[in-house]
Amino acid sequence: MADMYYDRVLSPNFAKKLEIGGELRWLLDFVRKNPDLDIFIGKNKSGEVISLYRGLSRIIRISPNEEIDGAEAYKKIHRSLYGNKKGKLNFEKELEVLLSEVRETDKFDRYYKNEKEGYYQNKLLRKYGIDSDTNSEFVIIDREVVIGHKNRDKKEEFFRKFKKRYKDMQSHLSEINSIKYGENLNKKSIGDELDFLALDKEGNILLIEFKHGGKGCNTSGIYLSPLQIGLYYDIFTEYHRKPDFENTIFQMLKQKQEIGLINPDWQPPTAIKELIPILVISEFNYKSSAKEKYKEIMKICRKIFGEDFLSNIRTYNFSNSQLKPW
Numbered sequence: 219m220a221d222m223y224y225d226r227v228l229s230p231n232f233a234k235k236l237e238i239g240g241e242l243r244w245l246l247d248f249v250r251k252n253p254d255l256d257i258f259i260g261k262n263k264s265g266e267v268i269s270l271y272r273g274l275s276r277i278i279r280i281s282p283n284e285e286i287d288g289a290e291a292y293k294k295i296h297r298s299l300y301g302n303k304k305g306k307l308n309f310e311k312e313l314e315v316l317l318s319e320v321r322e323t324d325k326f327d328r329y330y331k332n333e334k335e336g337y338y339q340n341k342l343l344r345k346y347g348i349d350s351d352t353n354s355e356f357v358i359i360d361r362e363v364v365i366g367h368k369n370r371d372k373k374e375e376f377f378r379k380f381k382k383r384y385k386d387m388q389s390h391l392s393e394i395n396s397i398k399y400g401e402n403l404n405k406k407s408i409g410d411e412l413d414f415l416a417l418d419k420e421g422n423i424l425l426i427e428f429k430h431g432g433k434g435c436n437t438s439g440i441y442l443s444p445l446q447i448g449l450y451y452d453i454f455t456e457y458h459r460k461p462d463f464e465n466t467i468f469q470m471l472k473q474k475q476e477i478g479l480i481n482p483d484w485q486p487p488t489a490i491k492e493l494i495p496i497l498v499i500s501e502f503n504y505k506s507s508a509k510e511k512y513k514e515i516m517k518i519c520r521k522i523f524g525e526d527f528l529s530n531i532r533t534y535n536f537s538n539s540q541l542k543p544w
Contacts, residue, residue: 224365226470242280263366274339280303284302346358357481359480363413387518412425412454419485444516448523502537
C-alpha cells in the first residue's frame with residue numbers, strides 16, 4: 219500500500235499557463251469553440267502534461283518545458299507545430315491548419331468522425347467537464363485513470379493478484395458456453411486503465427467504464443464488462459482507504475475549477491462517501507443480445523464471487539447527450 223499513489227495535480231507554475239492571463243489560456247478558449255475537441259491535464263511518473271484530444275486521438279501533448287509532441291501521423295501534416303516552443307506558446311494558427319487537414323482526411327475518421335466510441339466519449343467528457351454547469355449531477359475529474367506504483371515489480375505483483383480472479387472467470391465463462399461468451403477468453407487482456415473517474419454532488423466517487431453499443435459494434439466489451447469493472451472496483455476499494463486519497467480528489471477538482479476545465483460554480487461535496495461502479499454505453503442497440511448476456515454474466519459472477527459483487531453498480535445508456543438508465 220505504501221508503494222501506491224494517485225496524484226494527477228499539476229504543479230502551480232504549469233497549471234498557471236492555462237489560467238486567465240497564462241500563455242496557454244487561448245487553448246482553453248479554442249477548445250470551447252470546437253466541439254470535437256477536449257483538453258486533458260494530468261501527471262504520472264513520466265511527468266506532467268497538457269493534452270489536446272479529438273475523440274480517442276491525442277493531437278498534441280505539451281510538457282512543462284514547452285515541448286510539443288504528437289503522433290507521427292499529425293507531425294507529417296504540420297511538422298512545424300511540434301518541437302520546442304519555448305516562449306512561443308501561441309500556436310493557434312498552426313493548430314487551425316492541422317485540424318483543417320485532419321477533419322478532411324479519411325484516415326482520421328475512425329478516431330472521431332465515424333461516430334463510434336471516441337465520438338461519444340468526447341461528448342460525455344465535455345458535458346461533465348468543460349461544458350459542465352452548476353446543476354451537473356457529477357463532474358469528471360480524470361480520464362485514463364491508473365493507480366501508480368513507485369516500484370515496477372510491486373506494481374506487476376499488485377495487478378497480478380487482482381487480475382487472477384477475473385482471468386479465472388474468463389476461463390470459466392468459455393467453459394460454460396464458448397459460442398455465446400467467447401472462446402479462450404482467458405487470453406483476452408483486462409486493461410489497467412479506468413476510462414473516467416468522476417465525483418457527484420453527494421460525494422460519491424464514480425468509477426466509469428465506457429463502451430459503445432451502436433449497430434454493427436462488437437458487443438463483447440459490454441457483456442464482459444462486469445469483469446473489467448470488478449477489477450477496477452477491487453483496486454480502488456483497496457486504494458481509497460489511504461488517507462491522502464480524499465485530499466487528492468479535492469485538489470484535482472479545485473485545480474480544474476480554477477482553470478475552467480470544470481464549472482467553477484459547481485458546488486463540491488464536503489467529504490468522500492462511497493465508490494460506485496458505473497457502466498456507460500453510448501447509443502445502445504436494443505436489438506442486440508448484449509444486455510441479456512451482461513445479466514447472465516453478472517449472475518454467474520455473483521454466484522461465484524458472492525451476491526454483493528458490484529451490488530451498487532449503475533448502468534446508463536448515453537444517447538442524444540443524455541444519460542438514461544440502461
